[in-house]
Every structure is written in structure tokens, then in C-alpha cells.
Amino acid sequence: GQNIDQPTEMTATEGAIVQINCTYQTSGFNGLFWYQQHAGEAPTFLSYNVLDGLEEKGRFSSFLSRSKGYSYLLLKELQMKDSASYLCAVRDSNYQLIWGAGTKLIIKP
Amino acid sequence: IAGITQAPTSQILAAGRRMTLRCTQDMRHNAMYWYRQDLGLGLRLIHYSNTAGTTGKGEVPDGYSVSRANTDDFPLTLASAVPSQTSVYFCASSKTGTGGDEQYFGPGTRLTVT
Secondary structure: OOEEEOOOEEEEEOOOOEEEEEEEEOOOOOOEEEEEEOOOOOOEEEEEEOOOEEEEEOOEEEEEEOOOOEEEEEEOOOOHHHOEEEEEEEEOOOOOEEEOOOEEEEEEO | OOOEEEEOOEEEEOOOOOEEEEEEEOOOOOEEEEEEEOOOOOOEEEEEEOOOOOOEEOOOOOOEEEOOOOOOEOOEEEOOOOHHHOEEEEEEEEOOOOOOOOOEEOOOEEEEEO
16 A cells, blocks of 8 residues: 655754654655645645755755655754644655645744 | 635535535646545545546545536535545645646635534
8 A cells, every 4th residue: 555654743942953754655656745734724835856865945955765765854943933734745656646644843932 | 816716615514415615726737636634644635637628536536526627627526425524625736747746725625514
């Protein structure tokens, strides 16, 4: 079967750095996405990785290792507004997105 | 309209009733999707459409149907609602269904079946 694993919840301090991990087992791989979802709102796109390595976009970076079935999202200089759920999704061989259950990130002052 | 709109925002529905959730996008995206999101579970794909006139089944299609008569609209119908269909429903679209095209999500419909 297809599976995306992420930690259920993480806590971090304002101004710090946090790394959210995602491991996946899917039928085929055509890219990995990270989305942010604030409570009661729709998911919004953060990043896309299809090749191994690090993609940096401002305070957010995303890393991919296809051989290990592993990705992480790195958030730097955490702000209170970063409190949200972070969703990992893999595009499978049918080009459909398989979603993890999300990691709820709590930022404390 | 800018982006994707969904209607209604929320609905309480009696079991056995028929219900259509509406979704409209103005970005001229070819691909559209319907997901449901339940607590503790990832988004699950119900149905999708890669282009107007075509539809496909996702992971959890039973009890739902869709149509794609034109590029902009992608309604989701529950023929006879059951309590297990209580969920938040998101419509999404992307330029195509491949590559790095991100999916844009509507605001969601919160449906409660009693």
C-alpha cells in the first residue's frame, strides 16, 4: 500500500529553527509537495521537490532523498504566524497526490 | 471571482438526502479535484478531472459522483448522504495534472450528515 508518515505534532519556540520530517512509500514517484494549512483554512502551497537535494525559499527550505523515501521541511526564524499544520504529499505513478495526515506545529513565545 | 470558490460554506444534511457541492475556478486550469479531510487522516481524493469532459475515480469514490461539463465548474454530488460522509470537502485545481504544478484549494465546505 501507499503510505506517508509525518509526526503528529511538534512544538518550537519563536525565533528558533524546526525540521518536520516526512517518509513515504508510494507506487512510483513524480515529485513531493509541502503545503501549509492554518486551522479552519485551505491548504496553501509551500514547496516542490522532484530531484534530490535542498530547495530554499526564504525562511523555508525543503529537502528530498528519493533513495531513502525521505523529505524534510525546515523552517527558520520561526514566527507565531507559522503555527499551522504542514502537509507532505507525494505524486504517485498515476500522477495523483497521496497525502500525509499532517504535522501540527505549535509555536511558543 | 479570483481563484476557486465553493458553495455552500457549511451544511447540515439529513441522512438519505441528495446534495450537490459546487466548485468554480476562474484560472482556466485544466485539472480539478475533490478531496475530503477528516481529523487524523490525510486529504483523500474522491474524484478528479484532468480536462473538461473527462473524470476519474480517486481513493474514496463510493457514494459520490462528479461531472465536468466545462473548464470552470466541477460539482460533487452525494446521491443519498450517510453519516460517514460527514467531513470537510475541498475542491482544488491545477494547470495540468502532472509535473510540479501546484494545486490551488478552495475554502472548503463543512458537511454534517445527521
